[in-house]
Amino acid sequence: xxxxxxxxxxxxxxxxxxxxxxxxxxxxxxxxxxxxxxxxxxxxxxxxxxxxxxxxxxxxxxxxxxxxxxxxxxxxxxxxxxxxxxxxxxxxxxxxxxxxxxxxxxxxxxxxxxxxxxxxxxxxxxxxxxxxxxxxxxxxxxxxxxxxxxxxxxxxxxxxxxxxxxxxxxxxxxxxxxxxxxxxxxxxxxxxxxxxxxxxxxxxxxxxxxxxxxxxxxxxxxxxxxxxxxxxxxxxxxxxxxxxxxxxxxxxxxxxxxxxxxxxxxxxxxxxxxxxxxxxxxxxxxxxxxxxxxxxxxxxxxxxxxxxxx
Numbered sequence: 565x566x567x568x569x570x571x572x573x574x575x576x577x578x579x580x581x582x583x584x585x586x587x588x589x590x591x592x593x594x595x596x597x598x599x600x601x602x603x604x605x606x607x608x609x610x611x612x613x614x615x616x617x618x619x620x621x622x623x624x625x626x627x628x629x630x631x632x633x634x635x636x637x638x639x640x641x642x643x644x645x646x647x648x649x650x651x652x653x654x655x656x657x658x659x660x661x662x663x664x665x666x667x668x669x670x671x672x673x674x675x676x677x678x679x680x681x682x683x684x685x686x687x688x689x690x691x692x693x694x695x696x697x698x699x700x701x702x703x704x705x706x707x708x709x710x711x712x713x714x715x716x717x718x719x720x721x722x723x724x725x726x727x728x729x730x731x732x733x734x735x736x737x738x739x740x741x742x743x744x745x746x747x748x749x750x751x752x753x754x755x756x757x758x759x760x761x762x763x764x765x766x767x768x769x770x771x772x773x774x775x776x777x778x779x780x781x782x783x784x785x786x787x788x789x790x791x792x793x794x795x796x797x798x799x800x801x802x803x804x805x806x807x808x809x810x811x812x813x814x815x816x817x818x819x820x821x822x823x824x825x826x827x828x829x830x831x832x833x834x835x836x837x838x839x840x841x842x843x844x845x846x847x848x849x850x851x852x853x854x855x856x857x858x859x860x861x862x863x864x865x866x867x868x869x870x871x872x873x874x
Contacts, residue, residue: 572731572750574656579647579740580835591648597847598641604850605630608860615863621699622688625681626853628708629810632677633846636670639663640741640842647740657731660742665723667842668744671818672715672769678811679773680707685807686780689800690787718765725758726751738831743838766822774815781808802858809852810845817841 580590609630612618640663647653655663687698722744729751739746744762748755781804788800821837854860 572657572735574654574735575660575742575750576736577643577647577653577655577740577742578736578738579644579653580832587648591645594641594648594843595645597843598637598645601637601641601843601847602634604847604854605634607864608850608853611860611863611867614867618859618863621684621701621704622681623859624701624704625677625684625708628711629674629677629681629849632670632674633849635666636674637843637846639666639670644740655742660737660747661723661726663742664726664744664747665719667741668722669716669719671841672718673711674814675769675773675818676711676715677708678807678814679776680711681807682777682780682811683707685804686784689784689804718769722758722762722765725761729753729755729758739835739838741838741842743834745834762822766818770815770819770822774811774819777811777815806852806857810849813845813848814841817845 580587582590609627612623612627612630643655643663684699688695691698726744726747730753731750732752735750737743737746737750748758784800784804788797788804791797791800817837817840821834821841854864
C-alpha cells in the first residue's frame, strides 16, 4: 500500500436512489412488512413454546427457523428504514462489516435449517416406526447447534478474508445494506480470492443442500403415494408442501443472487432480490406454515380460547 492511501471510516449506502416522496412511501410499506415479520414469527415461536402438543422435533426446528427469520431481517432492515427517512445515509465501517457478518451467518443458518427440516420430514414419513429413536431430542439439539455453529464459522471465514483487504477505494455502496459483493468493491486490492471463496461457499451451502432437500422429497413423495389412507396422504402432503414452498422461495432467490453470472441482472435487480429474501421471505414463512398447517392453527385457536375464558 502506498503512503497516500487512507482507510475508510464510514461508507455511504446509496440505497434505492428514488424520489424523496417515494422513499417515505417505501418506509411505511417496509416498516409494515418488518412488523409483520416480527409479529408472525413471534407468534409461531410463542405458540410452539406454550403448546405442549407442538413439542415435537418438527416444531423444534420450526422455532429455530422463526428465530433465524427475525434475526435475519433485523440485521439489515432497521438500517434500511433509517436511511429511507434520514438525509445522512452513512454507516461506520465497523458496523458495516458486522452487518455483513450477521447477514451471512443468518442466511447460512436458515439454509441449513431447511435441510434439517427436510430430513426430519423424510424420517417421519419414510421411517415412522423409528422416528422417535432417530430424531431423539439429543439428535435434534446436536443438529440445531451444528447449523448455528457451522454458519457463524463460515461467515467468520468470509469476514476474516475481507479484513485482510485494504479499504481505500470509493466510499459508496450501491445497495441498501453492506452486502458482501458490494463490500468487495470498496477494496483497493485484488478480491479474486474473496470472490472464489464466496462462490465455492455458495455452491456448498446452496446447491449441495438443495440437492439433499430434493432427494429427501423425492423419497417422501414415493412414500406418500404408497399411503393407502386418503387422510394420511392429505396430511403428509399438507405438511411437506408448506416446507417446499419455503425451500423454493429461499433457495431460488439465493441461487439467482449468488450463483448467476454478474451480467445476467443489473444492480437494481440485485437489490430487489436481496430485499425479497431478506424481508419478504421471513415475512411469508410464518404465513405459509400457519395457513397450511392444521396443528399450528389448532394451537392458535386453543390459545385464543384460553385467553377469552380468562
